[in-house]
Amino acid sequence: MGCSPRGDHDGVHIIVADELQTGSSDSSSGQLGGHGFRACDVDVRNRDTILRTFAEERPDLVVHCAAQPSHDLAASRPFDDFEVNAVGTLNLLEGARQSCPESPFVFLSTNKVYGDAPNELELVELETRYDYADPAYADGIDESMRIDATMHSLFGASKVAADVLVQEYGRYFGMPTVCFRGGCLTGPHHSGAELHGFLAYLARALRDVQTYRIYGYKGKQVRDNIHSYDVCTAMMAFYEAPRVAAVYNLGGGRANSISVLEAIEELEGRFGRPLQREYVDEPRRGDHICYISDLGRLRADYPDWDITISLDEILDQLAELAAPATT
């Protein structure tokens, strides 16, 4: 365990602390957004290392994206899941409180903190997707959706614990913390897996001519997709004008929403071939039927921030990157 030598570039000094369990980069230094970074092989569960790293580095901004992101793994490895997602978050919060309490602390939470509650909304079934029946939800689900008294999966429960801790360090200690409750965060480098990161996984299935399984709801389940660039600009908006204990839903909103059936059709068009698909007549437990993030609170608090990358561009980028190299 250790960090590569310190490297400041353009006055911006980025440290990527990651156990590199599921991420795709294993380089110890490189470029991020035009700035140099150095990587530290740090496990967020290792409290002593986390506290020491914070004391040594005293970062101006903390962006916490480390997670055990799988519902299924959480069910088979509940201690690991809770230790990474909940206790790891506590370690980072405490490191920040002890060494840089004034630095904005950004946490990548998830819409799974709402558990199954969004599925209680009345829906209408359209030809290719479900949608909310009540026009009050035309812009999607806002942060007033309840987070308790609903099934979350163990993954969702450990993220709820982390989300509430992040809010508490804001409220109780007055620290500038934010929970961004993510919809589908994606982009051309997303290494999607079968059960999360559906657009990237779908593009890969088309590229590799693999069978894609649709789990329940006739393939009409809806997700809103946000490009990683727009996630980063939201983080930077918060960094520049932080608040205490903020919570925002962060997805692509209605304009970037798409059902599984619609996504298949769009990507089939881009690849010019049909997808091999199989329908499993049993939805995944804890799967949202229709989830669209209402971005109203974020837009109101940060009027200069907005989605800049459309769903079409996201699909183009995924298809371009997933496409086999031509010679």
Ligand SMILES: NC(=O)c1ccc[n+]([C@@H]2O[C@H](COP(=O)([O-])OP(=O)(O)OC[C@H]3O[C@@H](n4cnc5c(N)ncnc54)[C@H](O)[C@@H]3O)[C@@H](O)[C@H]2O)c1
């Ligand atoms: N991608 C999405 O659609 C989505 C949606 C909602 C929320 N989120 C949240 O965004 C964050 C990033 O998700 P992602 O999709 O990029 O997942 P990811 O699996 O690609 O990234 C998670 C990262 O955490 C690292 N990690 C895992 N265990 C660690 C540990 N013990 N110590 C240090 N690092 C560790 C992994 O190596 C990986 O790089 C997560 O908090 C996730 O819950 C993602």
